[in-house]
Amino acid sequence: MKIVHTIDDLRAQLRGQLRTAFVPTMGNLHEGHMSLMRLAAKHGDPVVASVFVNRLQFGPNEDFDRYPRTLEADTKKLEAEGVYVLFAPDEREMYPVPQEFRVAPPGDLGDILEGHFRPGFFVGVSTVVLKLFHCVSPQVAVFGKKDYQQLMVIRRMAQQFSLPTEIIPAETIRAEDGLALSSRNVYLSEDERREAPNLYRLLQETQSIIREVNPAKPEAIKALETEQQMKLSERGWKPDYFSIRLRSTLQNASADDLTKGEALVVLAAARLGGTRLIDNLEI
Ligand code: AMP
Numbered sequence: 306m307k308i309v310h311t312i313d314d315l316r317a318q319l320r321g322q323l324r325t326a327f328v329p330t331m332g333n334l335h336e337g338h339m340s341l342m343r344l345a346a347k348h349g350d351p352v353v354a355s356v357f358v359n360r361l362q363f364g365p366n367e368d369f370d371r372y373p374r375t376l377e378a379d380t381k382k383l384e385a386e387g388v389y390v391l392f393a394p395d396e397r398e399m400y401p402v403p404q405e406f407r408v409a410p411p412g413d414l415g416d417i418l419e420g421h422f423r424p425g426f427f428v429g430v431s432t433v434v435l436k437l438f439h440c441v442s443p444q445v446a447v448f449g450k451k452d453y454q455q456l457m458v459i460r461r462m463a464q465q466f467s468l469p470t471e472i473i474p475a476e477t478i479r480a481e482d483g484l485a486l487s488s489r490n491v492y493l494s495e496d497e498r499r500e501a502p503n504l505y506r507l508l509q510e511t512q513s514i515i516r517e518v519n520p521a522k523p524e525a526i527k528a529l530e531t532e533q534q535m536k537l538s539e540r541g542w543k544p545d546y547f548s549i550r551l552r553s554t555l556q557n558a559s560a561d562d563l564t565k566g567e568a569l570v571v572l573a574a575a576r577l578g579g580t581r582l583i584d585n586l587e588i
Pocket of ligand 1: 329330331332336337338340341447448449450451452475476477478479485486487488
């Protein structure tokens with residue numbers, strides 16, 4: 306595996322490649338990330354991974370400084386997986402001058418859910434992904450459904466800018482007890498780690514009861530969301546949202562959508578102690 310730290314070296318390594326498959330990450334790699342590498346290998350060659358903790362997507366009171374940085378271990382994992390190039394730029398390489406040009410997603414997609422609770426998050430994500438795409442020139446790029454809204458933002462960005470990169474979604478990889486793998490899981494105490502899978506259990510419970518909701522009662526979906534959110538609070542979580550949305554647009558699902566059998570997704574974000582976890586399930 307070639308490890309490159311500059312955009313010039315990256316471009317030199319990839320010159321002439323027409324089927325590059327790209328997986329951007331922030332490092333501290335786990336099995337979820339590795340499944341993306343494997344999926345990328347099915348869709349292109351060579352596979353290029355990036356590890357870059359992108360300051361632009363962190364709010365002032367978020368965990369940028371303490372985000373786990375484990376480049377040596379990440380390198381070994383990517384090497385073992387047969388990744389061809391690891392792009393690991395430092396901040397001066399990605400942002401040699403302040404990044405004044407930014408990509409602003411439309412509010413109906415970028416300012417809801419995660420975007421509401423993390424203002425500027427999707428501007429930071431879109432900006433770095435567009436920049437990374439220009440460095441790598443991938444034909445395909447893989448993004449996890451774990452970050453469902455992020456996947457949709459990137460997809461719509463790729464469409465609206467006519468990017469020559471196909472966006473491929475990857476399923477969420479979970480621990481045996483159901484907890485979605487995440488770099489942030491390392492923040493959890495032993496007790497919190499035991500509690501954490503209950504977020505997924507509530508999503509599953511929602512999946513099993515959503516079709517019993519009476520579409521004749523317009524308030525029924527809202528009531529179910531509130532009920533599930535209260536269960537999290539009672540267990541000591543501090544929920545940001547627990548929300549049933551249309552898969553196609555991430556707008557709220559109406560009773561009419563239920564009747565029509567529209568494809569739905571339930572998305573949740575909640576803090577457990579000092580750790581903010583997100584998860585979702587297509588229902
Ligand atoms: P991150 O390093 O957290 O920015 O994530 C990099 C990529 O890995 C994103 O496309 C995430 O959606 C994806 N990802 C993170 N966790 C998982 C998981 N448990 N299963 C599948 N993909 C994941």
